[in-house]
Amino acid sequence: MEKDIIRVIIVDDEALFRQGISLLIQREKDIELVSDFSNGKELLDELVTLEELPNIILMDLNMPEINGVEATKQIHIKYPQIKIIALTSYNTKAFIVNMIQSGACSFLKKNSSPAELLTAIREVHSKGFFYNNEVMEALHQNLTEPKKKVSSIFDANHISKREKEVLELICKQYNTSEIADQLFISSRTVEGHRNSLLLKTGAKNTAGLVVYAIESKIADMNYLKDRFE
Numbered sequence: 001m002e003k004d005i006i007r008v009i010i011v012d013d014e015a016l017f018r019q020g021i022s023l024l025i026q027r028e029k030d031i032e033l034v035s036d037f038s039n040g041k042e043l044l045d046e047l048v049t050l051e052e053l054p055n056i057i058l059m060d061l062n063m064p065e066i067n068g069v070e071a072t073k074q075i076h077i078k079y080p081q082i083k084i085i086a087l088t089s090y091n092t093k094a095f096i097v098n099m100i101q102s103g104a105c106s107f108l109k110k111n112s113s114p115a116e117l118l119t120a121i122r123e124v125h126s127k128g129f130f131y132n133n134e135v136m137e138a139l140h141q142n143l144t145e146p147k148k149k150v151s152s153i154f155d156a157n158h159i160s161k162r163e164k165e166v167l168e169l170i171c172k173q174y175n176t177s178e179i180a181d182q183l184f185i186s187s188r189t190v191e192g193h194r195n196s197l198l199l200k201t202g203a204k205n206t207a208g209l210v211v212y213a214i215e216s217k218i219a220d221m222n223y224l225k226d227r228f229e
Helices: 015-026 040-047 068-078 093-102 114-127 133-143 161-171 176-183 187-201 206-215 221-228
Strands: 006-011 031-037 056-059 083-088 104-109
Touching: 006 015, 006 040, 006 114, 015 031, 015 114, 031 040, 031 114, 040 068, 056 068, 056 114, 068 083, 068 093, 068 187, 083 093, 083 114, 093 104, 093 133, 104 114, 104 133, 161 176, 161 187, 161 206, 176 187, 187 206
Parallel strands: 006 031, 006 056, 056 083, 083 104
Antiparallel strands: none
């Protein structure tokens, strides 16, 4: 019986790296490269047009437009059937745990062997996950420190300039229409930015966005005290 073909997409801003992975995959009979993209925005724009979705996405973290953390969060919500393998140069515990919590099924360093990458692709496709010893150790340490918040530099950096402007006005207690007037955009666009902020920050509501703004130093604490007193 012929094996199922594993459909894979590569997302990485390094063209040579994408080409290298492409050549590796082309030699495998059970894996097919569907397409490749240089950032998360290109990927998300294309996914809505595909008649057949990929099984697995190999996702870099540090990319322009929309980075891998944000793209993984959106895909995990919109396309839960697609499995994400984080493939990146960043390998600290914070990055590993953050990507797993964001919905990634595996985490590999870019200097991993070709054999390990192919194993990860096949294991994720058949079993739903692949965690090597490094990932297991990071997850174990995180479980033993449940009160410690794990974050990465991308948590703040992936918020766009416009989204930061909207967040600052939210902290100043402007409503949707007032924010729209201030920024010369439509109320619908404001709501889109608000929803995007909720998704990116993991906040459950506007109060959570304010807390995030304080922790990320996007909003001035003294100013907020004056506003909320």
